Amino acid sequence: MIEIIDIFLLFIIFLLFVSGPLSIYNLDNGNLKIEGKLNLYFNLLINLNILLYLSILPLKLSEYIYIIYALLIFLLIKNYLLNLKKNNIKSSFSYLLIFFAMFFVLAIDISNKLNLSWDSKWFWFIKSLYFFQDNTYEQLSDYTYNDFHPHLGSYLWAFFRKISLNQYEYFGRLFYLFIYLGSLMLVANSFFKKNIYNSIIFILLIILNYKYYYFSGLQEVILFSFLIIISKLVFDYINNRNFLYLIFITLALNLILWTKSEGIAFFFITLICINFIKKIDINHRIKFNLIMLFFLILKITIFKIFDIKLNNQPYYLDYILSLNFDLIIFKILNISAYLFYYSLTNIIFIIFPLIILFKLKKIFNNEFDKFNFNFYFLNILFIFSAYLFRDMEIVYSLKTTIDRIVFASSGFYLLYIINYLKSLSFKN
């Protein structure tokens, strides 16, 4: 019973984590009018960025974890409890109830399956143990496999495990579930005006998309969720041209950069696609590119300071130059076959290109259509080049990784699909 109570308490802790610093009832942030519930996602991005840089400082997790929660409780009191009468808590209650119910059902599933994936046992979980056992980022550099991937997901695993009562390993992974459900709810909420219908969409999305495997300690589910949030922010930016959205896109992309090595591809793909948006304010463009450059340089600098290799994946110039025509054809055929096969197992990746085909003539008339098309094109280009230039046995490499790349990137197209279905339902 204590374990079940712990899951419930963790849910409250996760809620607390996204409830500040911005209040969801504070609809006016100075001159910037933003949708109230979107503040939850802004809070998530702000707090995760703060945690990211805290994780790099020479501090032990147990030294500051409770200070962070004390601050969040203070913000909760300030933002909500002091204005209880003004805030319409009731309107959010049904949302919260459905969200909690889904969280609970899937958390119980995770608590039973428990199995960690191959990569999690090699990299992600051991890295999380460094933080959980009160070591610092500097000590993490001693771990042989640290170079392969960045540490953010492992750090979050340790952070939320540490705050729980029983500190079971899987409690940290429940935060991945929370982000995942949060991102699906963000997309579902953009469908209908009535909450109850959006709740149906939310549950259907989970039924169609959820697999335990995604929560076996793999980091792709974090990329998937951040890409959903980014697509929503891009959509809002295109429609409102408010620079605030671009700021939060950079924060989300910074998190992606620190989640997995492949994150750099999504970082650059989004950067390129945003620069292709028509009539983007020159000030916005300059500031956005500068912030992106800043985050990139900051990561490179941190890696240099801690003597971490920027790329420990098998990509070498000698190998790329040695590729002959036969091998390139052999690789391309294999990549195409496996990409096609694994796309068929991912409903988002099947539907998106079909919609693109239906709308092909109109695709460049709408900025969000164009953005998604460009993202898809660059994403496919990235998948092909990642395997083509990788000095590794191609079939083995494809069999063990391409399904995850397809899943992670599919997050970006979900909102587009939902919007398309919405447009169809309005037509009828």
Add this chain to the structure above:
Amino acid sequence: MNLKKNFPLLIIIFSFLYLFEKTDFIKNLINTHNINEEKRIENLYGFCGGESVGYLRHVNNKLNFQSNPKIINYEHTPQNLWAIYNSKYTNSKSNIFILLNYPGSEINLDLDKISENFFEIKDTYFYSTLSNQIKYLYIDNQNVNKLKIDFYELDKNNKFKKIKTLELIRNKNEKYFLVNQELSQFNLNEKNLFIRLNEDNFSEIKMIFQNRFLIDQFKILNQYKNCYVIKK
């Protein structure tokens, strides 16, 4: 009850029920309530069998290791140091080994047939971590006393490339062909090795590796069935 009005609610209820069924919610909830996490982990990964995480946690608590021991699992599973890893001992060298699913002094491997006389030695890299050499080859035809083996690997163009040839002899009263091939002579990574024989008149073929760890050469700190903690 107004069905039209409550229709969305009904869909939500049915969706929930479907998700309950899909994730086996009731069974999961009862398990989480009745079985503690440690026992669930043991049920999942085995005590001494498969990944043997139960045994690893048991000896970790009992022997209180002062370094991260080297874990050698004779069943090909993901590495399982994660189950007892202590990040404080990252750089400490350990003279303690945990052997899981220990098969004895020799490791038998059935070879996968690709064509009549062409076989794959799967997971060669994994076996190279357990053994230094291929000691014997066994085929179930006692009438064959001379055998020629060609070793192959796949090159970058995914074509078979011959890397070694051996000629083997066995006496009529001997069961095995003596191979004595050092694995260090092959450049093993994730690639598998293949062999071609000059014979195909047999139904069973086995490769026998010499185990790198002979437990009588170590001090045994703990044993449960075929799981051991040994010290140099």
